[in-house]
Amino acid sequence: MIDARGYSCPMPVVMVQKEVKKSAPQTLEVLVDDPCAVENITRFASNNGYEATSRPTGEDEFALTLVKKA
Template sequence: MKHSTIDARGRSCPEPVLMTKKALLKSPEGLEVLVDNTTAKENISRFAGNSGYKVEVAQKGSDYILILTK
């Protein structure tokens, strides 16, 4: 299944987490999030895990791709 994608690269926390939270309201089945720093990766992973999502993280160059699924 193809998930919605949000691009939070270039943004500093807490903005990527807030963008993820808002996007999950529209796509509660899952989401793909692009970030470019470890702080955002860790904060989104923690938020998603606490919200009941499974988080898969892949690194592509200096970017991280987080795949959140229920």
């Protein structure tokens, strides 16, 4: 789980990139509080073999789930 709340872009994407490079997880949960980060992480995921889904968890807070494509 990556808690990127409080960080503005590009830091949430950088945090996800580092985790993917380090451990190549099958699934990864990411918390963000920046709508721009949702778009950018979703794009990064798509370009790197992951499918991303997001859901709101509060006012301006989102949880993303990245799942490695088979």
